[in-house]
Amino acid sequence: MKAKLTDKIATCLIVVFSLLIVAILVGLIGFILVRGLSHINWHFLTSVPQTIRAGGGIGPQLFNSLFLLVLTLIITVPLGLGAGIYMAEYAKPGKITGTIRLVVEVLSSFPSIVVGLFGLLLIVNTFGFGFSLFSGALVLTIFNLPLMVRITEQAFRSVPKEQKEAGLALGLSKWKIISSVLFPVALPSIVTGTVLAAGRVFGEAAALLFTAGMSTPRLDFTNWNPFSPTSPINPFRPAETLAVHIWKINSEGLAPDAAQIAAGASAVLVILVLLFNLFARWIGGVLYKAMTASKRMG
Amino acid sequence: MKLKKPLLMICTLALVAVLAACGSKDTQGDSSASGTANNDTTSTELSGSVLAVGSTALQPLVEQAAQKFMAESQYSKIQVQVQGGGSGTGLTQVAGGQADIGNSDVFAEEKLKDEAKDLVDHQVAVVAMAAVTNPDVGVDNLTKQQLVDIFTGKVTNWKEVGGKDEKIVIVNRPASSGTRKTFEKYALGTSTEDLKGSIQEESSGTVKKIVSESPGAIGYLALSYLDDKVKVVKYEGVEATVENVASGKYPVWAYEHMYTKGEPKPEVKAFLDYIASDAVQSGDVVELGYIPVSKMEVKRDVDGNISK
Amino acid sequence: MKAMDERPVQVEPARSARWKKHHAEDLAGRSYTFICVALLIVIIISIVYFVASKGLATFFRDGVSLSEFLFGTTWDPEGNNGEPMYGVLPFIFGSFATSLLAALIASPLSICASLFMTEIVPGWGKKLLQPVIELLAGIPSVVYGFIGLTVVVPFMRNVFPGQGIGIAAGAIVLSVMILPTITSVASDALSALPRGLKESSFALGATRWQTISRVILPTVLPSILTGVVLGMARAFGEALAVQMVIGNAPHIPRSLFESASTLTSVITLDMGNTVMGSAHSNALWSMALALMFMTFIFVLIVRLLERRHRI
Numbered sequence: 001m002k003a004k005l006t007d008k009i010a011t012c013l014i015v016v017f018s019l020l021i022v023a024i025l026v027g028l029i030g031f032i033l034v035r036g037l038s039h040i041n042w043h044f045l046t047s048v049p050q051t052i053r054a055g056g057g058i059g060p061q062l063f064n065s066l067f068l069l070v071l072t073l074i075i076t077v078p079l080g081l082g083a084g085i086y087m088a089e090y091a092k093p094g095k096i097t098g099t100i101r102l103v104v105e106v107l108s109s110f111p112s113i114v115v116g117l118f119g120l121l122l123i124v125n126t127f128g129f130g131f132s133l134f135s136g137a138l139v140l141t142i143f144n145l146p147l148m149v150r151i152t153e154q155a156f157r158s159v160p161k162e163q164k165e166a167g168l169a170l171g172l173s174k175w176k177i178i179s180s181v182l183f184p185v186a187l188p189s190i191v192t193g194t195v196l197a198a199g200r201v202f203g204e205a206a207a208l209l210f211t212a213g214m215s216t217p218r219l220d221f222t223n224w225n226p227f228s229p230t231s232p233i234n235p236f237r238p239a240e241t242l243a244v245h246i247w248k249i250n251s252e253g254l255a256p257d258a259a260q261i262a263a264g265a266s267a268v269l270v271i272l273v274l275l276f277n278l279f280a281r282w283i284g285g286v287l288y289k290a291m292t293a294s295k296r297m298g
Numbered sequence: 299m300k301l302k303k304p305l306l307m308i309c310t311l312a313l314v315a316v317l318a319a320c321g322s323k324d325t326q327g328d329s330s331a332s333g334t335a336n337n338d339t340t341s342t343e344l345s346g347s348v349l350a351v352g353s354t355a356l357q358p359l360v361e362q363a364a365q366k367f368m369a370e371s372q373y374s375k376i377q378v379q380v381q382g383g384g385s386g387t388g389l390t391q392v393a394g395g396q397a398d399i400g401n402s403d404v405f406a407e408e409k410l411k412d413e414a415k416d417l418v419d420h421q422v423a424v425v426a427m428a429a430v431t432n433p434d435v436g437v438d439n440l441t442k443q444q445l446v447d448i449f450t451g452k453v454t455n456w457k458e459v460g461g462k463d464e465k466i467v468i469v470n471r472p473a474s475s476g477t478r479k480t481f482e483k484y485a486l487g488t489s490t491e492d493l494k495g496s497i498q499e500e501s502s503g504t505v506k507k508i509v510s511e512s513p514g515a516i517g518y519l520a521l522s523y524l525d526d527k528v529k530v531v532k533y534e535g536v537e538a539t540v541e542n543v544a545s546g547k548y549p550v551w552a553y554e555h556m557y558t559k560g561e562p563k564p565e566v567k568a569f570l571d572y573i574a575s576d577a578v579q580s581g582d583v584v585e586l587g588y589i590p591v592s593k594m595e596v597k598r599d600v601d602g603n604i605s606k
Numbered sequence: 607m608k609a610m611d612e613r614p615v616q617v618e619p620a621r622s623a624r625w626k627k628h629h630a631e632d633l634a635g636r637s638y639t640f641i642c643v644a645l646l647i648v649i650i651i652s653i654v655y656f657v658a659s660k661g662l663a664t665f666f667r668d669g670v671s672l673s674e675f676l677f678g679t680t681w682d683p684e685g686n687n688g689e690p691m692y693g694v695l696p697f698i699f700g701s702f703a704t705s706l707l708a709a710l711i712a713s714p715l716s717i718c719a720s721l722f723m724t725e726i727v728p729g730w731g732k733k734l735l736q737p738v739i740e741l742l743a744g745i746p747s748v749v750y751g752f753i754g755l756t757v758v759v760p761f762m763r764n765v766f767p768g769q770g771i772g773i774a775a776g777a778i779v780l781s782v783m784i785l786p787t788i789t790s791v792a793s794d795a796l797s798a799l800p801r802g803l804k805e806s807s808f809a810l811g812a813t814r815w816q817t818i819s820r821v822i823l824p825t826v827l828p829s830i831l832t833g834v835v836l837g838m839a840r841a842f843g844e845a846l847a848v849q850m851v852i853g854n855a856p857h858i859p860r861s862l863f864e865s866a867s868t869l870t871s872v873i874t875l876d877m878g879n880t881v882m883g884s885a886h887s888n889a890l891w892s893m894a895l896a897l898m899f900m901t902f903i904f905v906l907i908v909r910l911l912e913r914r915h916r917i
Contacts, residue, residue, distance in 0.1 A: 003812075003813050003815075003816060004813060006813070006815055006816075007813035007814050007815040007816070009815075010814075010815035010818070010819070011726060011814065011815065013718065014718045014721050014722050014726055015722060015726065017714065017715050017718035017719065017722075018718055018719045018722035018723075018726075018731070018735060020715065021715055021719050021735070021738060021739075021742075021785065021789075022734065022735070022738050024742075024782060025738045025741060025742055028742075028745065028753065028782075029741070031753065031757065032749065032753070078642075079642045079645060079646075080642075081642075082638050082639040082641065082642030082643070083639065083642035083643045083645070083646055085635075085639045086639035086640055086642060086643045087643070089639075090636055090639060090640070091643075100643055100646070100647065102905065102909075103646055103647055103650050104646065105905050105908070105909075106650065106901060106902060106905050107646065107649065107650050109836070109839045109840070109843070109901050109904060109905060110653070110843070110898065110901055111842070111843025111844070111845065111870060111897050111898075111901065112843065112845065113843065113845040113870050113873055113874060113894070113897075114653070114657060114843070114894045114897055114898055114901075115653065117657070117873070117877070117891070117894055118652075118653045118656055118657060121656050121660065121882075122652065122656055125882075142649055142653075145646060145649070146646075149646070172628075173627075173628035173629070173631045173632045174632050174635070174636075175631045175632045175634065175635030175636070176628070176631060178635060179635070196740070196744075199744050200744075202746060203744070203745070203746025203747060203748070203749075204746070205746065205747065205748045205846055206747070206845040206846050206874065209874075210877075243746050243748045244748075246746075246748045246749070246752065247748050247751075247846060250748075250751075250752060250755075250850075262752060266748075266749045266752055269746055269748075269749060270745060270746075270749065273741070273744040273745065273746070274741065274744075276744070277737070277740055277741060277744060
C-alpha cells in the first residue's frame with residue numbers, strides 16, 4: 001500500500017510541476033501579449049521610431065530583423081550544409097573528426113557576448129565593415145553554423161542505409177548519392193531545423209549591440225539599389241534589430257510612451273517567434289510529403 | 299535526381315551573393331573616396347558619409363540633428379550615421395579612424411593618453427545632472443557633505459539627513475561611466491568606492507525605473523530624464539534648473555563632446571556646424587533636455603576650472 | 607530500393623568518361639564540404655586567438671598577476687581609490703552562484719516535465735509540453751530581462767528583504783531560460799531507453815514511481831546531468847537578461863537578495879565606456895577569456911558524462 005501511495009504522490013508532483021511549466025509559459029506569453037497587443041496596430045508596425053515624442057513605431061527595426069535573418073541564412077545554409085555533409089558522409093572516425101566535433105560543440109556553447117566582442121574586434125574594427133548588417137550576419141553565422149552542422153549531420157545519418165546502398169549499387173559517385181539520393185530525404189528535417197534555428201536570430205541582442213549597431217539610418221523604401229546608403233537592402237548599413245531596439249528603449253528611451261513601445265515590440269517579437277515555430281512545422285510536413293511522393297514517382 | 303540542380307543553384311547563388319557582397323564593399327569604399335575628392339573641387343554641394351559613434355547620452359540629439367541635417371536640400375547628398383556604443387567606443391573609433399566623429403560625455407584626456415592630442419573637441423551641448431530619490435524618502439534638499447556621506451556609506455538611513463526612518467539604497471553608475479565621473483567630480487568632489495549592496499546600472503532608463511520603484515532609493519539622472527516618478531533633490535539649496543546651470547549656480551554639469559581626429563572633412567564640418575547652428579542649439583538641444591553651450595555664462599576646462 | 611532499380615541501364619556507355627566525371631564530381635563535393643569544415647575550425651581558432659590576445663594583455667602588458675586577477679576581491683579598474691585593482695573574484699562568484707542556483711531550480715522542473723512527456727502521459731503529454739518547451743526556448747533573452755525587471759524584481763522586493771534585485775532574481779530568470787535545454791536533453795534520453803527495461807520492472811510488480819526512481823532515473827542520470835551542464839553553460843554565458851536584474855555591485859554579496867555581479871554583466875556594463883587597449887578594457891577582455899575557458903570546461907564535463915553513459 002505504501003508503494004502505491006508514494007507512486008500516487010510522485011505522479012501528482014510530476015504532473016503539478018509539468019503544469020507549472022505550462023503555466024509559466026502561458027503567464028509569460030499572456031503577460032507579454034496583454035501588455036503589448038493593445039499597442040500594436042498598422043501604424044506601429046510601419047512607422048519610424050520617435051526620439052522624444054510619443055507615437056513612434058518599429059517599422060525599420062522589424063524590417064531589419066527580417067532582412068538580417070535572410071542575410072544570415074544566405075551565409076549559414078551553404079556553409080552549414082557543407083560542413084554537416086562532411087561530418088555525416090566523409091569524415092572517418094578518428095582524432096581529427098573527434099576534434100572537429102569538439103569544435104562544433106564548443107562553438108555552439110560560446111557565450112553570445114564573447115562572440116559579439118570578437119565581432120567588434122575583428123569584423124567591425126579590423127576588417128572595417130563597421131557597424132553593419134553584414135557584420136551582424138557574420139556574427140550570427142558563428143552562432144547558427146554549429147546548429148546547422150548538427151541538424152544536417154543528424155538528418156543525413158537518419159536516412160535509411162538501404163537508400164545509400166542502392167545508390168552505390170547503381171555505380172553512382174558518392175557526391176551524386178549525397179546530392180540526389182540522401183539530400184532529398186534529409187531535406188524536410190534540415191528545413192525544419194533551419195527555420196527553428198533561424199528563430200534565434202530574432203532574439204539575439206547581446207552580440208548585435210557590438211556588431212550591427214544601435215541605430216538605423218534614414219531608409220528610403222522606394223530605393224532598392226543595394227549599394228545606396230539609404231536603401232533598405234544595402235547590407236553595409238547599420239541596423240538596429242527589434243531585440244536591440246527593445247534593449248535600447250528599456251535603457252535609454254526618452255519617449256513618453258517608451259514602456260508601451262517596449263511592451264508592443266516584445267509582443268511582436270514573441271508573435272514572430274510563434275509564427276516561426278508554426279511555419280517550421282508546416283514546411284517540414286509539406287516537404288516531407290513532397291519528398292516521399294517524388295521518391296515513389298522517381 | 300531532381301534535387302541536384304536546386305542544390306547547385308543554392309550554392310551558386312550563395313557564392314554570387316558573397317562575391318557581390320565583397321564587391322559592393324569595394325565599390326562603396328571607392329564611391330566615398332571619390333565623394334571626398336569631389337568636395338575639393340566643387341564646394342557648393344557636399345557629398346559623402348559621416349559616421350558618428352559613441353555616447354548613448356548624446357545619441358538622441360545627434361540622431362535628431364542628423365535627420366534634420368539630411369533633410370536640408372544642400373546637404374541631401376551627405377549620409378550621416380549615428381551609433382551608440384558608449385563614450386569609450388566613440389573615442390576608440392575616432393582615434394582609430396573607423397568613425398568620423400566620436401561622441402563622448404567626458405573630455406578625451408580623461409580616457410585616452412597620447413591619442414587625445416590628435417583629437418579636436420567640439421562641445422555641442424551641456425548636460426546637467428540632479429540627484430533623485432524615491433518620492434517616499436521625504437528629503438528635498440541635500441548638501442554636498444550629506445551626499446558624500448550617503449554615497450560613501452557613512453549615512454545609511456534617511457532620518458540622519460532629515461528624512462523618514464528608511465534605509466538608503468544607492469543606485470549608482472558603473473565606475474567607467476561618464477555620468478558617474480561628472481557626478482562625483484562636481485557634486486561630491488571626491489571619487490567613491492562601490493559600496494556593498496549598492497546597485498549599479500549603466501542606463502538612465504533603468505536607474506529611473508529602480509529609483510522610482512525601490513523604497514529609500516537614491517540615484518542621479520540627466521535633466522532630460524526627470525519627471526514626477528522620481529523626486530528631484532535640491533543641491534545645497536539650489537534647484538537643478540537650466541537657468542541655475544547656465545548662470546553657474548548649479549555645478550553638476552558636463553559638456554557633451556563630439557571629437558574629430560584632426561580637422562574635420564568638409565562634410566563632417568558641415569554637420570558639426572549645423573549642430574552648432576542656432577536652429578539646432580535653441581531648437582533640438584533644448585527640446586531634448588540639454589542646455590545649449592551658447593547659453594552658458596560660465597566655462598569649464600579639462601581640469602574643472604571654472605571661468606566666466 | 608525497388609524504386610531505384612528502374613533507371614540504371616541507360617547510363618552504361620563510355621565507362622571511362624563516366625568514371626572521370628564521377629571522379630571530378632566527387633572531388634568537387636569533397637572539397638566543398640571540406641572547405642566548410644575547415645572554415646569552422648578557422649573561425650574557432652580566430653575567436654580563441656583574438657580574445658586571448660586581448661585578454662592576456664592584462665597579465666603581460668599591464669602587469670596584473672593571475673592570482674590577483676582571479677582571487678582579488680576588489681574591482682576598481684579606474685583607480686578611484688589609489689591604485690587600480692583588478693580582482694574579479696566577486697564576478698566569478700556571481701556567475702557560478704547564479705548559474706548553479708538556476709540549475710538547481712530548473713533541474714527538478716525539467717526532469718518532471720520530461721517524465722511527464724515520456725512516462726506519465728506519453729501521448730498528449732508530449733503534444734502539450736513539446737511546443738511549450740520550444741516556445742520557452744524561442745523567447746528572446748531581452749524579453750526575459752524585461753519581464754524579470756517588471757515582474758520578478760518587484761515580486762522579490764515585496765516577499766524578501768532587500769531591493770528585489772540580486773542573485774536570486776537572476777537565478778529565477780535564468781532558470782526559466784535554461785528549462786528547455788535540460789528538458790529536451792532529458793526527454794531525448796528517456797525516450798531512447800529500451801522498452802524492455804521498463805517492462806521488466808513493471809513485470810516484477812514495481813509501481814510506476816518505483817520504476818522511475820530505481821530503474822529509469824539511475825539509467826539516464828548521465829544524460830540528465832549532461833542537460834544540466836549544458837543548461838548551466840547557457841546560464842553562465844547569458845548577458846543581457848541577467849544584467850537587468852542582478853544589480854551589478856562589484857562585491858561578493860552577503861545574501862541572495864543583495865546586488866551582485868556576474869562576468870557577463872560587468873562586460874556589458876563597462877565595455878562601451880572603456881577605450882580599447884586601456885587596462886580597464888583589457889581586464890574586461892580577460893573576463894571574456896575566462897568565460898571562454900569556462901565554456902571549454904563545460905564541454906569537457908559533457909564529454910566525460912557522455913563517455914560514462916556509453917559504457
